[in-house]
Amino acid sequence: MDNAGIRIRALLKEKNMTQKQLAKLTGVTESALSHYVKGDRIPSGDALANIACALSTTANYILGKEDVLDFSNVKRILARNKNEMTNQEKAELIDLLFGKD
The missing domain is CATH 1.10.260.40 (lambda repressor-like DNA-binding domains)
Structure with a gap:
């Protein structure tokens, strides 16, 4: 493979x-x-x-x-997929970014 x-x-x-x-x-x-x-x-x-x-x-x-995906790649991926994310997924991402558990 x-x-x-x-x-x-x-x-x-x-x-x-x-x-x-x-x-x-x-x-x-x-x-x-x-x-x-x-x-x-x-x-x-x-x-x-x-x-x-x-x-x-x-x-x-x-x-x-x-x-490894660097920040520019992550940013591009998020922009490409933001319309498919649920509000819950967006909230989880925000919590992850700002250190909330």
């Missing part, structure tokens, strides 16, 4: 998401996604962008070009 496959698998587990759910969200076939996760294939640019967006990360992270 290549780096992209390992990271996609880890992100799926972290998000408690199945490959089938990710395929549906991204428009990638389940078969193609399975090949990406196994490391048999690398996703095309469009597929990679859709997968990264659905997993709230970056293509660079999935490809192993960056090991």
Whole structure:
């Protein structure tokens, strides 16, 4: 399994998401996604962008070009996903940022 496959698998587990759910969200076939996760294939640019967006990360992270998301990446991810966040999730994020438990 290549780096992209390992990271996609880890992100799926972290998000408690199945490959089938990710395929549906991204428009990638389940078969193609399975090949990406196994490391048999690398996703095309469009597929990679859709997968990264659905997993709230970056293509660079999935490809192993960056090991940690720096603040500019986090900011971009939050901006991209803010409309999908519930008020509860937004409140939890604010609490996390300001140190509330």
